[in-house]
Amino acid sequence: MTSFLIRRLLITVVLIWLVTTVVFMFVRLLPGDPAMAILGAGESFQPTEAQLTTVRQRLGLDRSLPEQYASYLGGLARGDLGSSLTSGRPVALDLGLRLGRTLQLMVPALLLSSFLGIAIGVVAARARGRLLDPVLSVIGLVGFSVPVFVIGNVMVLILAIQLEWLPSSGYSEFTQDPLRSLRYMVMPTIALALAPLAVTMRMTRTTVVEELGLDYVRTARAKGLRERVLVYRHVLKNAMLPILAVIGLQVGAAFSGSVIVEYVFNWPGVGRLLLQAIDSRDYPVIQGTVLLLSTLFVLVNLLTDLSYAYLNPRLRRR
Amino acid sequence: MADPRFVVCGLFLLVLTFLALFGPFVAPYPDDRVNAAQQLKPPGGGFLLGTDEFGRDILTRIILGARLTMLVSLGSVAIAAVTGTAIGLVAGYFGGWIEGALMRAVDAMLSFPPFVLAIFVLTFLGPKLENLIVTIGILFIPRYARVAHVVTLAAKEKDYVEAARALGARTWRIILRAILPNVFAPLIVQVSLGIGSAILIESGLSFLGLGPPPPAASWGRSIQQSARFMQLNPHAVIWPSLAISAAVLAFNIIGDSLRDSLDPRLRII
Numbered sequence: 001m002t003s004f005l006i007r008r009l010l011i012t013v014v015l016i017w018l019v020t021t022v023v024f025m026f027v028r029l030l031p032g033d034p035a036m037a038i039l040g041a042g043e044s045f046q047p048t049e050a051q052l053t054t055v056r057q058r059l060g061l062d063r064s065l066p067e068q069y070a071s072y073l074g075g076l077a078r079g080d081l082g083s084s085l086t087s088g089r090p091v092a093l094d095l096g097l098r099l100g101r102t103l104q105l106m107v108p109a110l111l112l113s114s115f116l117g118i119a120i121g122v123v124a125a126r127a128r129g130r131l132l133d134p135v136l137s138v139i140g141l142v143g144f145s146v147p148v149f150v151i152g153n154v155m156v157l158i159l160a161i162q163l164e165w166l167p168s169s170g171y172s173e174f175t176q177d178p179l180r181s182l183r184y185m186v187m188p189t190i191a192l193a194l195a196p197l198a199v200t201m202r203m204t205r206t207t208v209v210e211e212l213g214l215d216y217v218r219t220a221r222a223k224g225l226r227e228r229v230l231v232y233r234h235v236l237k238n239a240m241l242p243i244l245a246v247i248g249l250q251v252g253a254a255f256s257g258s259v260i261v262e263y264v265f266n267w268p269g270v271g272r273l274l275l276q277a278i279d280s281r282d283y284p285v286i287q288g289t290v291l292l293l294s295t296l297f298v299l300v301n302l303l304t305d306l307s308y309a310y311l312n313p314r315l316r317r318r
Numbered sequence: 319m320a321d322p323r324f325v326v327c328g329l330f331l332l333v334l335t336f337l338a339l340f341g342p343f344v345a346p347y348p349d350d351r352v353n354a355a356q357q358l359k360p361p362g363g364g365f366l367l368g369t370d371e372f373g374r375d376i377l378t379r380i381i382l383g384a385r386l387t388m389l390v391s392l393g394s395v396a397i398a399a400v401t402g403t404a405i406g407l408v409a410g411y412f413g414g415w416i417e418g419a420l421m422r423a424v425d426a427m428l429s430f431p432p433f434v435l436a437i438f439v440l441t442f443l444g445p446k447l448e449n450l451i452v453t454i455g456i457l458f459i460p461r462y463a464r465v466a467h468v469v470t471l472a473a474k475e476k477d478y479v480e481a482a483r484a485l486g487a488r489t490w491r492i493i494l495r496a497i498l499p500n501v502f503a504p505l506i507v508q509v510s511l512g513i514g515s516a517i518l519i520e521s522g523l524s525f526l527g528l529g530p531p532p533p534a535a536s537w538g539r540s541i542q543q544s545a546r547f548m549q550l551n552p553h554a555v556i557w558p559s560l561a562i563s564a565a566v567l568a569f570n571i572i573g574d575s576l577r578d579s580l581d582p583r584l585r586i587i
Contacts, residue, residue, distance in 0.1 A: 015426065015429045018426055019429070019430065022430075023438070026438070026442065027442050030442060030443070037443075038442070040441075040442075042444055141567060141570055141571060142563075142567060144570075145518075145563060145566040145567040146563040146566070146567075147518055147521055147522060147525070147538075147559075147562055147566070148522075149521075149522065149525050149538075150559040150562065150563055153541065153545055153548065153555055153559065154559070156548065157555070157556075161548065161549050252431060253431075256431055256432065256433030256434055259433065259434065259526070263525075263526060274437065275526060278437070278528075286441065290438045293431055294430055294431055294434065294435070297429070297434075298429050
């Protein structure tokens with residue numbers, strides 16, 4: 001286990017280095033002037049010489065590439081992601097604030113999708129051969145085929161515009177007014193939860209159906225074990241590994257989903273910050289957000305792998 | 319092949335392909351018909367699905383948007399499937415350091431969040447159609463490389479591959495004639511599911527304003543722009559939403575039913 005752990009941690013370090021390097025190099029290795037790319041020069045927009053000079057100086061683009069890279073890595077090591085070109089505030093400070101709000105949606109959404117996904121998946125697996133199973137299958141397919149912004153808009157249309165039950169978009173600090181804050185959270189959380197719920201449910205159904213066909217299930221039934229105990233204590237436990245792997249993938253995917261959800265509901269998290277920074281071509285903020293989201297993605301993969309290995313001893317020896 | 323899911327979705331996709339090819343000839347109005355007098359009209363009065371905030375016919379916008387969706391999703395999946403399969407075949411057949419290097423590279427690509435990376439790349443490359451296709455295409459390479467790799471590892475142990483080798487067939491002939499055909503069944507499942515995911519990513523990027531700029535008609539962008547007027551005319555949001563969802567659903571259902579009929583053992587992951 002220890003050697004597996006060390007190897008996996010080393011790979012993670014290499015992957016994070018790779019992510020930071022790709023993000024750094026991308027703009028600088030594009031053909032043409034990186035300052036032009038950063039300002040979004042194109043047929044419709046030509047930046048002035050003054051704008052270009054400002055960007056070059058602020059980002060140190062006038063220095064040599066190794067010099068820039070060294071100071072970039074040095075900054076990262078100190079937790080310094082530079083400062084915003086528009087507000088002048090340190091990027092790391094804003095990211096810390098925004099990450100909390102993004103997790104405020106992601107954590108409840110993923111808890112909801114995991115528990116409901118497993119529960120409904122087990123129901124579907126046990127309903128095999130009855131009408132309920134194909135009905136749930138279709139609902140599952142629809143759940144991960146409909147784009148998250150469509151789900152968001154439909155909810156706004158029904159719950160906010162038609163019924164006027166919930167505010168259509170916005171954010172309120174939880175500590176100031178918890179109830180008001182929760183009302184803002186409902187729709188974005190559900191929108192974010194739906195796709196992972198569908199995927200988790202499908203995976204649970206497949207693995208539980210497979211498991212139910214095994215010999216030990218027949219033996220357990222023959223000796224009179226109650227179906228409830230059999231399914232929840234034995235079958236589900238054995239089916240848990242692939243379900244866990246899929247949930248890990250969903251956590252990673254939820255970072256992407258949150259960018260769109262935060263846009264739809266005007267939720268001031270990391271994703272909204274990324275899109276605002278793109279609108280104002282605020283390079284340090286764009287870079288910092290992408291670095292943060294990619295690093296979290298790598299770390300989630302690490303955690304998934306580790307918990308997988310913890311639960312499945314056969315994998316540890318590899 | 320009598321699977322009703324397959325038939326219904328196949329017919330829908332035929333219609334979609336027809337619209338992508340001949341949309342401008344069958345659309346009720348020319349696309350650039352901006353009409354201030356006809357803004358946000360509900361369905362009826364010459365506009366089957368109503369009009370958007372520029373007074374454009376919603377049905378026309380949807381018909382013309384099919385081309386972008388199909389171009390981006392088919393184009394990117396074609397790039398990914400060809401490149402990924404080639405990588406998987408070569409890695410699986412040659413083994414050794416070639417396999418190590420290629421498959422580690424594929425693993426590394428999977429360690430980036432694809433949608434966030436696409437946003438980052440397109441911000442600086444510019445939201446051109448070609449850029450969108452190539453970016454999504456590259457992001458999708460790993461899934462095809464992995465499928466081809468696994469299949470190749472199993473196939474190269476087979477007797478007929480050994481026989482071809484003993485007969486003195488050249489390496490490339492063995493790979494293309496003896497091993498590649500094994501890849502087709504799982505590949506076609508992944509192609510169908512991949513097109514569904516590509517449409518989701520394309521529409522998501524267009525919805526965030528990172529897709530091809532106007533005047534190109536795009537379902538995702540239509541939704542983004544009309545969402546502000548949802549209270550006045552929800553039709554401008556609902557119909558393109560239905561178009562995207564139906565297209566993704568059709569490709570996913572076909573992928574699912576292909577998987578069921580080709581190899582029931584293949585799993586979701």
